[in-house]
Structure formats: C-alpha cells, structure tokens
Amino acid sequence: MxxxxxxxxxxxxxxxxxxxxxxxxxxxxxxxxxxxxxxxxxxxxxxxxxxxxxxxxxxxxxxxxxxxxxxxxxxxxxxxxxxxxxxxxxxxxxxxxxxxxxxxxxxxxxxxxxxxxxxxGRAAERREDPVLRAAGLAVDPVRHEVRCEGRPVVCTPAEFEILLAMAGEPDRVFTRHQLLHRTRGLDRASTERAIDVHIMNLRKKLEADPRRPVRLLTVFGVGYKLNSAAA
Known part of the structure; x- marks a missing residue:
C-alpha cells in the first residue's frame, strides 16, 4: 500500500x-x-x-x-x-x-x-511500486536507481536527492536553498551555487541538448523545476 x-x-x-x-x-x-x-x-x-x-x-x-x-x-x-x-x-x-x-x-x-x-482505511491502493515517475524519468528511492526513458543513469548521491525531490513534486519550483537542504550532508562542499553545478551535470545526463533543456527547467530568479510535460 x-x-x-x-x-x-x-x-x-x-x-x-x-x-x-x-x-x-x-x-x-x-x-x-x-x-x-x-x-x-x-x-x-x-x-x-x-x-x-x-x-x-x-x-x-x-x-x-x-x-x-x-x-x-x-x-x-x-x-x-x-x-x-x-x-x-x-x-x-x-x-x-x-x-x-x-x-x-x-x-x-x-x-x-x-x-x-x-x-x-483511507489510504489508496495506489501501487506497491514506490518508484516516482515524471518527465520520462523513473526514480527508485529504495534501489537508489534512476532511469531516463528506460535507460539507466548513474547519479552522484547529491544528484539523486535532487531528482528524488523533483520527481516527487513535478512542476513545483524548488529554490536553490531548498535543494541544498536536500543534499546537505551528502556533499560537504555544497553551497547554493553548487546546486547550479549539479543541475548542469544532470542536464548532461538527462537532456538531448543540455543547452536547451526540456526536463530540468530554470525558473529565473527563483530556482528549478522538473517539467512534467517532457518525455
């Protein structure tokens, strides 16, 4: 359940x-x-x-x-x-x-x-599968695995936590501070600007053209979001 x-x-x-x-x-x-x-x-x-x-x-x-x-x-x-x-x-x-x-x-x-x-008795019998699916991604919090359109993607611990947060709430705009909080303790050198580096590296792994992303979008002046319309 x-x-x-x-x-x-x-x-x-x-x-x-x-x-x-x-x-x-x-x-x-x-x-x-x-x-x-x-x-x-x-x-x-x-x-x-x-x-x-x-x-x-x-x-x-x-x-x-x-x-x-x-x-x-x-x-x-x-x-x-x-x-x-x-x-x-x-x-x-x-x-x-x-x-x-x-x-x-x-x-x-x-x-x-x-x-x-x-x-x-209120909890829906949604699925036994805990995998989060959005924007062509499948993020498994139990196996600690990520797939993009069925293709396995190797992520660092910090990258995985960022995707886990975003896949759990697609289209939500996360500030750098919020994403930094998710990765704190996994990357001791992390600062809010380090989040930009993690996003850049994730785009290289997940986007057909990292310079024109369709999955991991920048919301200028705010932060980043996972675009649920991407596939």
Whole structure:
C-alpha cells in the first residue's frame, strides 16, 4: 500500500528525516513548514495522512487540525515537544488520530503511521511500486536507481536527492536553498551555487541538448523545476 502523506513541520531537518523515511517505506510525501501552507497543500493534494507538528508558524497545529476537520476526515498524527495532558486532550478533541511527543525514533513514527493508515482505511491502493515517475524519468528511492526513458543513469548521491525531490513534486519550483537542504550532508562542499553545478551535470545526463533543456527547467530568479510535460 502506497499512501501520500502531508508533512507539516517547521524544523527543516526533522521534516527531511520524515520525508526520507516515508520514501523508504514506499510512500510519497509533500512537505510544508507553516500552518497556512499545510491547509493549502491538504486542499491541493488530498493526502491520505497528515503528520502535523503542533508548534507551526502562521497557524499552529491546533488551528490546522480544527480547519481540516471542518470539511475533511483525513487522519492526523500530531507531533510536539510539549507533553502536557491538556495539549494531548485538546489535540484528540480536535480530531487528531494519534499524538507523539519529541524526541521520537523514525522507526516508531513509521510504525504509528502504518497503524493510523491501516485503521483509517483511507489510504489508496495506489501501487506497491514506490518508484516516482515524471518527465520520462523513473526514480527508485529504495534501489537508489534512476532511469531516463528506460535507460539507466548513474547519479552522484547529491544528484539523486535532487531528482528524488523533483520527481516527487513535478512542476513545483524548488529554490536553490531548498535543494541544498536536500543534499546537505551528502556533499560537504555544497553551497547554493553548487546546486547550479549539479543541475548542469544532470542536464548532461538527462537532456538531448543540455543547452536547451526540456526536463530540468530554470525558473529565473527563483530556482528549478522538473517539467512534467517532457518525455
């Protein structure tokens, strides 16, 4: 069973850890960092589960949960560093399906997610195959493999993480900072300008004419996106 999970977590390192754990479990994920973005993403993506940090900026987790429950029964797993009984009870009263306090282990979080998904019965039987497919690419987060129109492509760890992010959300514009965060720890010399080098090298591997890319597009003044119309 493959579910789409919305992760609303303002700590970027925690959010990335959750995202990677979900991908390894065969799920897909959308990550946001504030409460208002969480509501917009929930309306856009119709996730099977929301992993919701309580202490979000703009609109906190309680507010997000309250708004979600107005017109949706999506399961909600709340995360928080606060462990007071009042917080737990309020979260559950607002409709949260489960509640975890920080710190937690990724294994325990994935076990809780599996339980909530199984209990809700909402997760679509999308596919057992966790491979992300977009723009003629197939990115396998489990086998750590990339194919372009069926042809195997050898990628560095940083290049793979960039493609994994983009294939998971085709047509989304990623800033250099966001892509740098995905590759941090894999390339110690990385700076935001190093992302330009990774994109240039990926274009050499994926584009028929790297000087006129159709897959990995530049959005001037913002960053890069994977063009879902390319094939």
């Amino acid at each position: 493959c579910a789409h999970v919305l992760v609303a977590e303002d700590d970027e390192m925690q959010a990335e850890l959750i995202r990677r754990s979900l991908l390894l479990e065969g799920h897909t994920a959308t990550v946001v960092h504030d409460g208002r973005a969480a509501l917009e993403a929930a309306r856009l993506h119709r996730p099977d589960l929301v992993v919701l940090d309580l202490m979000l900026p703009v609109l906190d987790g309680f507010g997000v949960c309250r708004e979600l429950r107005r017109d949706d029964d999506v399961p909600v797993l709340m995360l928080t560093a606060r462990n007071t009984e009042d917080d737990v009870l309020l979260g559950l009263e607002l409709g949260a399906d489960d509640y975890m306090t920080k710190p937690y282990s990724p294994r325990e979080l994935m076990a809780r997610i599996r339980t909530v998904l199984r209990r809700s």
